[in-house]
């Protein structure tokens with residue numbers, strides 16, 4: 702299977718696994734919130750070209766920058782945004798794995 706396809710599947714499968722493990726019976730809402738954090742990829746629209754399968758997004762796109770990731774880590778400490786932050790950090794982790802895969 703193509704790397705990009707596996708990457709997209711993981712963006713939904715990993716939040717699903719985390720939601721099932723962390724919220725047991727009430728996993729649906731955390732899963733949906735974490736899955737929706739894929740919206741962070743809208744920052745690709747500012748890039749030229751928008752999609753480049755051989756570009757590492759971490760540190761390149763504004764919402765994938767190290768300062769942004771630092772904010773996501775801080776949001777993890779706030780109960781109100783914890784699930785969103787977790788979803789964003791899972792996203793960054795998966796994008797990081799993709800970066801290693803490119804090498």
Ligand SMILES: [Zn+2]
Nearest residue numbers: 742758792796
């Ligand atoms: Zn991304």
